[in-house]
Amino acid sequence: MAETGDRVREWPMPDGATAPTTTAMLTLDGLGVEANGRRGSSRILQDVSFDIAPGEAFGLVGESGCGKSTVALAVMRYLGRGLSLTNGRILFEGRDVAAMATAELRALRGNRIAMVYQDPMSSLNPVMTIGRQLIEVPLLHGETDAAKARARAIAMLGEVRLPDATAMMERYPHQLSGGQQQRVVIAMALMAEPKLLIMDEPTTGLDVTIEAAILDLVTELRAKFGTAILFISHNLGTVARLCDRIGVLYAGRLVETGSIRDVFKAPAHPYTRGLLAALPEHKAPVAGGGHRRLSPIDGTLKAADRARTGCAFAPRCGHVEPVACETRPIALTAVMGDGAHMARCSRLAVVAAAKPSARTSMPAAAANRGQVLLALDKLSKRYDLTGRFGFTSGASIYALSDASMAARAGETLAIVGESGSGKSTLAKVVSGLIPATSGSATLRRAAPHSSAPGGRLREAESPGATEDTGALHTSAPGGRLPTGESPGAMQEEIGTVGVDQRSPDTRRRIQMVFQNPDSTLNPSHSIEFALTRPLRQQRGLSRADAKAEVLKLMERVRLPADLLRRKPHQLSGGQRQRVAVARALAGQPDLIIADEPVSALDVSVQAAIVNLLGELLETGDLALVLISHDLGLVRHMADWVAVMYLGRIVEYGPASQVFAAPFHPYTEALLEAAPKPDPDASAPAIVLKGNMPSPTERLAGCGFASRCPKKIEGVCEREMPPVRQFGAHTIACHRELSGGATTSV
C-alpha cells in the first residue's frame, strides 16, 4: 500500500508557467478540523492531505457540506467561530500557517495567498468605490506611494478585461454587472501577484457565457503570472476545464485524488464514479424527453457518516463489505500502482471490475403524447416605467417580445438563455403572476385518452401534432379544436389573464416548481399539510380521500410516508424538491413549469429529480416547461427547445435539431460555453464578450448584434432578422444558414 510520502512527483504544467520544482507550494498534511458546539464536537475535515506545486491548478470538488470551503479558509487560517484545527499541518512555502504570528499571517493574506469568492456582489464593500478597495491591497503590503498603487489598480482592471479601467475606479459595486464584479474581485486578488490563488466557487451563480469568459481569463492570467490555483467547485465541468489535478471530498475526507485525466477517465472511488455517472451525457445523441434514466447516488449524506471509523460513503455504496469497509480507518491507496492517482477505498479491485449500471431507457408510448396543451402566439410583455406622480415616463422595458411556442403532452419544452433573456417573464405570464401586454397564450385540454366520450376524436387529430411547426397560431390549419364540443371547455385564453381572474380550475391546471425548495415551502407547515391543502382546495377532496391521495403522491415522488409529519427543514434538499414536485402534482395539472428545478441541488441529487420529472412525463397527461441555464440538463430532458435572447426567441425547434447545425450564433456560443465534465473537451472557441443590451431600448435590428461573432456589418443592427425555417426548426438570423428557406418576418 503506497502512502503519501516524500516521493518526487511530476506535476503537469500549463504552458508558460514557471518551471516545476520538487517542493510543493502548499502542503496539507493530515488536516483535521472540528466544530465545537454546545452539543459536543463534530469532525468537519479528517485527514485531508494534498499538495499544490507552484503554478499548478488543483481542483477540489464535492457536494454541499463536504468541507471544501473549510479547506480554503483553513489555508488562510480564517476558520469560523467554533471551528478549530485539531490535526495535521498546513505548510505554505514550507512554513506552518497555524504557527504563524498575527503580523506574519497578515503579511501572507492578500499578498502571498489571495482569494476569490462565490457571490462577488456581497464580497465587495457596497459603500466603497472599486478603486479604493483595490488600492488598499498594495497599501497594506508595503506600497507607500498612493499614486503607484492607483496606477497598478488601473493596470490590473485592464488585465481582467474591464472596459474603461480609469472610470471603473470611481464606480461602486452595485453599478457593475455580476460578471464585472467577479472580474473586480479577481483583479483585487491578483493586485499583489500572489503565489497561490484560492477560488471558492468563483462562477457559481453566473451565466454560462460569463462563466466561460471568467474561466478563460483565469487560464490566461495563470499562464501570465504563474499563480498556483486551488479551485473549489461543485461543478465537475469547470474543474475539468481549468485544473491539472483534482481532489474529491466526501464527508470531510479526501476520497480520491489524481490527475484530471485519470480521475475522469478511470474514476476509482465509488463516490467519484457515482458523481460522474449522475451527470447527463454531453456527447450522447439527443433523443429528448428525459426518457433515458440518469443514475443518481442512492441515499444522502447523514451527519453521523462523518463520525464513522471506516468509509464514510459505506452506507450509500453498492460495493460495501462490512469487514473491509467499516471496521478500520481506510487509507488513500494507489490506484493500479500509480502513486499519482489515489483513492480511499478498500475494495478498489472489486469496484474497478464492476460495470457501471446500464442506463435504462424508457419507451415513451403514452397515448396523448404530442398534443399541444399550451400554445403561445406572439406573446409580449412590456413594462411601462412610471415617472413621478404616476405618469408614464415614456420609457419601457421590453421583457418579452413576440414569443411563439408550444408545450406538448408527455414532452418537455425547454427554454434556455442567459439571465435577462426573458425566460422567467415567460413563466410568470403563463402562470398568471403578470399578465401579458399583447399576444395570446392558449391553454388546451388534452383529449381524453380513456373510454370517455370524445376519445375517438383524438385519433383523427393527433397525426398533425408531432409535425406541428414553429409558431403556433390558434387558427393555424390542423388546429386540434374538436368540432362539436364547446370551445370554452377545450381551450382557454390565459395570456392576458392574471392569476386572480383565472378560474380555480385553470389555476389548478398550471403548477410551478421553483429553483429553491427551501424558500417555497412554508417552514411552519408539515409536509402533510403542504400536500393536503391543494388536494382539498383545488380538487375538493374530502379529508379521508385527501389523506389517501397524499400517500399516493408520496409514492409517486418516491418519498417514504413517514416524512409526512416532518417540517421542511428536517428534510434534505433533494427531499424538499420532491415535496415541491408532489405539491405541484397534487392538483393533477396539465402543465408544470419548472424554473431551474435542480440548480440549487447537489449533483447526486439532481439526477434523481431529473429522473422523477422524466417519469412524470411518461404518463402522457402532462406537459413540462423546463426553464434552465444548464444545457447538459436541457440536452437530456428536452423534446423542444426555445433559445431566448433579450426577450425574443432566436431559435426554436425539436431538441435534436436545435442541438445540431445549423445554429443560431447565440445558441452556438451557449453550447460552446457550457462546461463539460470531460478532460478532452476543447476550450470554447467562441467566448461572448460584453453584456446583453438594456431591455429599455427598442432595437431596430437583431438584439444579439452587439455581441455576435458573426455579425454582418450594416445589416444586423439595422434590420430585424428574417426567420429561417428548417422543417420544424426556426432560426432568426440574417446569415445564410445552409439548407434554410427564408420566410417573411
Add this chain to the structure above:
Amino acid sequence: MLRFAAKQLFNMGFTLLAVSLLVFMLNEWTPGDVVSKILGPYANADQVEKVTREMGLDRPAIVRYFEYMGRALTGDLGQSIVYRAPVASILWDRLGNTLLLAAVSFAVIVPLSVVLGVLAGSREGSFTDRAVSVFSSITASIPEFAMGVFLIAIFVVGLGILPGTSPLRSDTGWPIWSQFVMPVLVVTLYDAGYLISMIRTSMVEVMRQPYIRTATLKGMSFGQVVRGHAVRNALIAPFTVILLQLNYLVSGLVVVETVFAYPGFGRMMLEAALAKDIAIIEAGTLVAVVVTMLTQLFGDLGYMALDPRIRV
C-alpha cells in the same frame, strides 16, 4: 441634486401650510372659546360679545386663518394668555433653550452610542459586548422621571456637587453650565441605551457580511477592518433612528424639563395645552413640524452621503 432639494422644500412648504390649517381648525372646533377664557366664568353675554368683536372673532374662520398666517410671516404670532406676552418673544426664547439642551445632549449621545455600539457589535458575544448590552438595556428601561429622581438623589442630595434645578438663572448660586449637567445626563442615559442597541445590532449584522471576510483576507488587522469597512455600513440602518432622536430632543423633553424646572419648549407646550393657550399651541406645533421636516431632509441627504446605492 438641486431638483431634489427644490422639490423637498416645496413639499415642506406645502406640508407646513396643511398642518397650520389643520391646527387652526382643530382649535376652532374644540369646545370652550378664547373669550370666556380671558374673561373668566362670571362674564356676562354683553361683555363676551364686545370682546369677541374687538378681537375680530366674529368673522369667518378662513378669513382669520389667512390673517393669522399673514401676521405670522411678519413674525407676529399673537398674544399668549398664560404668559401675558407676545407669543413670539416666549417661543423663540424657549426654543433657544431647548435647542441648546438638545444640541449638547445630541453631541454627547451620538458619539457615545456609536463608539459603544460599534465596540459591542464588532465582537459579538465578547465580554465588552455583554457589558455594553446590559448597560444599554438597563438605562433604556428606566423611565426619565425615575432616572431624574435617582440621579438627583446621588448628585444633588447625596454628593451635593450639582444643582437640582436648572432654571438657567445665575441667581441660583450655580453657574449656568453646571445647570446643564443633570438634564443632559438624564437624557443621554435614557436615549443612548436605545441607540446603542440599534447600532450594535446593525454592527453585528455587518460583521457577518462576506465583504468583511474579504477585507480580513486582504491582510487587514481587526481595527482596520472595523474602521475601514464596517462602521460606515453599520451606520446606514440606524441613521434614520439617530435623526429621529432630534425630534424627541426638541419636542419630547417635557418630563426632563419639568423635573429640572428647565424653561424649555416642551414644558411651554405642556403648560399652554393645560391652559388652552391656543396662540402658543398653534405656533409651537408649526415649529415642531418644521423641526421634523428639517430632520427628514437631513436624513435623506445623510443617507445619500452614507450609501452610494441611494441616489435621487
